[in-house]
Amino acid sequence: MSAPRKPLTGVRVLDFSTLLPGPMATLILAEAGAEVIKVExxxxxxxxxxxPPMVTADSGVNFALLNRGKRSLALDLKNEESIRIIKLLMTDIDVVVEQFRPGVMDRLGLGWEALKAINPALVYCSITGWGQDGPKAQLAAHDLNYMAETGVLNLGADRAGDPVVPPVLVADIGGGTMPAVISILLALREAEKTGAGAHLDVAxxxxxxxWAYWALGERAVGRPDPRPGGELVTGGSPRYQVYRCADxxxxxxxxxxxxxWMNFCRIVGLPESLADDSRDPAATTxxxxxxxxxxPSAEWLAAFDGVxxxxTLVKSIGEAADDPHFRARGLFRGAMPAGEATLTPVPPPIAPIYRDPEGGQGFPALGDANLDLTGG
Incomplete structure (x- = not known):
């Protein structure tokens, strides 16, 4: 297998973000070749x-997986000397990623206007829940809150109208990480052409x-809000369901x-009178x-084989990670060092030509870049 391409080689990123959205965004940038310096x-x-769970005495597995291939710069941002060091570094930084509430970086002296004055081509990405302005800008929240406030959580409610806690962090990754990466790449391209950087407000x-485009489309043509558990992709159709087997x-x-649908009806032996699900979807379901x-599920999978x-079978995350298809695509064959152990890296959501299948880079020890970048 050929070595992965590194289109962002030479790009330097100063990463002030924590937890999930920003760190996964800079993980993707690092995988594509950028040098990411994480400020802690x-x-x-x-x-x-x-x-938890911990993989070393002072680092958990979540941190390890999200910060592979980065360096760590330990600085007290309330210290004037730390701010001076960051500003000295800024002439050689292409991208800043920060995840504080609006106004925090300005108060530290590290806001967009201050850093743009040092480096006019700087791409400055601010990831927040609600954006840099608006009535909710300072409101504390997490993934579940963003999904609730935007109506997305309600779209997944059951027929009784009860919302279900989502098993994946759609707001953090789908609303934060991926738009941040896309916007950073767009801004880097613009900076190459014009020499002007940008402040990216990623909310x-x-x-x-x-993610709720179809529901907004219903509203746009005057239809009522989607019914809980009652629309095409939320449980209202026999054609989009999970069905329990005998086992x-x-x-x-x-x-x-x-x-x-006709193939499905043939395999399950659905009576012809019910195959026209436009008459009574609930009866067909x-x-x-x-x-x-x-x-049992094995019989059904055999019956549908090649049809x-x-x-498909509803699998556990372990079954999915061991699936021969994903193994064949090299998603889980890498090994990254984690103290005395090794971890299988999370495959970053980018095209395989930019993904390192070996995933051999470890995560940074706290302050491992201090000597190099600050002299102490």
Missing amino acids: RPGSGEEMRHY MGDNLFA GRWLACAPLEQKF AAVRDIVAAK DACV
């Missing part, structure tokens, strides 16, 4: 270092609305298109539920 508090480092709340496993069934429940019907 002296003594303790950022919060994620201490989230997780704003960016979640794109307690579940099938994810998504034969939305008519050609897939109930009938399919009873049919699927009569056989275009969009039917």
Whole structure:
């Protein structure tokens, strides 16, 4: 296998972010070749270092996986000397990523205007929940809150109207990480052409609305808000459901298109009177539920083998990571050092030509770049 391409080689990133959205964004930049310098508090480092389970005496697995391939600069941002050091570094920095509430970096003397004056081509990315302005700008929140406030959480409510706590952090990654990376790359391209940097206002709340585009489309044509558990992709159709098998496993069934639906109906033996699900979707769903429940999952998977019907098994995360398909694509074959142990890196969400399948770079010890960058 050829070595991964590194299109961001030569790009230097100063990363003030913590927890998930910013660190995953700079992980992607590092994977693509950027030098990422992570600024942390002296003594303790950022919060994620201490989230269990631990892989070393002072670092948890979450920190290790999100900060692979970076360097650590331990500085007290309330100290004038630390601010002076950062400003000295700024002439050689291409990207700043920060995740404080609006106004914090300005009060520290490290806001966009202050750093742009030193480096006019600087790309300055601010990741927040609600954006740099607006009534909610200073409101404390986490992923669940952003999903609740943007209506996304309600879209996943069951038929009784009860929202379900999502198992994945869509706001942090889908609303923060990915828009930040995209915006940084756009701004770097613009800076190459014009010499002018940019302040990127990446708001997780704003960016979640794109995930609910279909619901906004319904509203745009005058339809009422989607019914809990009652729309095409939220449980209102027999063509987009999870069905329980006789052995307690579940099938994810998504034969939305008519050609897939007809194949599905043939395999499960659905009576012709119910195959036209436009008449009574609930009755068709109930009938399919009873049919699927009569056989174990292995029988159904064998029956659907080679049939275009969009039917798959609901797997655990462990089963998924061990799936031969993902193994064949090299997603989980790497090994990164973590103290005396090794970890399988999380595959960053970028094209394989930019991804290091070996994942051999470790995560930084707190302050490992201090001597090099500050002389002490």
